[in-house]
Amino acid sequence: MNVVDGLYPEGVALVFGGSGGVGSAICSELASKGVNVVSTYNSNVSRATEMAEEIRASGGSIGIAKLSMDDLSGMQKLVADLAEQYGRIHSVFIATGFDIPQINVRDVSPDQWQRVLRADVEGVFNIVYTTLPYLKKGGGGSYVHISSAALQRFAELDILSVAPKAAIEELIKGIAKEEGKYNVRANSIAIGVIETGIFLRLEKDGVFNDAWKSEVLKMLPMNRFGKPEEVANMALFLGSSLASYTTGQLIPVDGGFGI
Known part of the structure; x- marks a missing residue:
């Protein structure tokens, strides 16, 4: 699959959070198919x-930009510059992640609650606020948001991850409902335990110990954890014309966790 197949138009795909495990896999997959990519x-x-060096060494096109999700003016400048440079922003992938504690609801402090929701929910809103006019101006496009399988089957101690994702899902549905007539689609991927990023850190720290992993694996019909490339493959599909009649959906890539 590549751009000349018509699955992605000319222009650029913007990946927010592309330096993370899942985000970098999405960048690599897009670039390997001939899509111009810019990652924050x-x-x-x-x-x-x-x-970026690995992708360029493999013949892909990628740029990187430092950006905080609460820096609205910086985000607006980046998006405007990319639209001018590439002519069109056709895809927005949201793979931002936050290093948050595994904690019971009863132990969450007001400060934690406010800080996490503000960073995650407002950050994604800023992305949509900034990019949506450019997607519409270019004739349409696609949002793909990396969400959580715990939205479909709550995972104990995961409240600070899943609560913001629930709010973002309603934003994704709103985009799908209201902007479809402008050929703008929006979908999310509900990911389970993926062997990358925060999972690897918590595993190293002993939070995700052998007992924890054994219990989780019992809930997975596929009896294994996922790979970032498996999430990237779904993201690539949802952003492409192969998914041109799919919008407003939360699609699991979770090894069957939600069953």
Whole structure:
């Protein structure tokens, strides 16, 4: 699959959070198919640079930009510059992630609640607010948001992850409902345990120990955890013309966790 197949138009795909495990896999898959990619990162410049070098070495086209999700003016400038440089922004992938504690609802403090919701929900709103006019101006486009399988089957201690995602899902549905007539689609991927990013850190720290992993695997018909490339494959599909009649959906990539 590549751009000349008509599955992605000319222009650029913008990946928010592309330096993370899932985000970098999405960048790599898009670039490998001939799509121009620009990825944002928050603070991990070394990983973002390393990813970009690997993609370019393989013949792909990618740019990177430092951006905080609460920097609305910086986001507006980036998007305007990309639209001018590439002529069109056709796809927006939202793979931002936050290093939050695994915690019971009863132990969440007001400060934690406000900080996490503001960072996640308002960050995604800023993305939509900034990019939607450009997608419409270009004749349409696609949003793909990386969400959580815990929206379909609540995972204990996951409240600070899943609560913001629930609000974002309504935003995704709103885009799908109201902007479909402008050929703008919006979908989410409900991911389960993926062997990358925060999972690997929590595994190293002993939070996700052997007992935890054993219990989770019992809930997975496929009896294994997922790979970032498996999420990227679904993202690539949803952003492409192969999914041209799919919008407003939350599609699991979770090894059957939600069954």
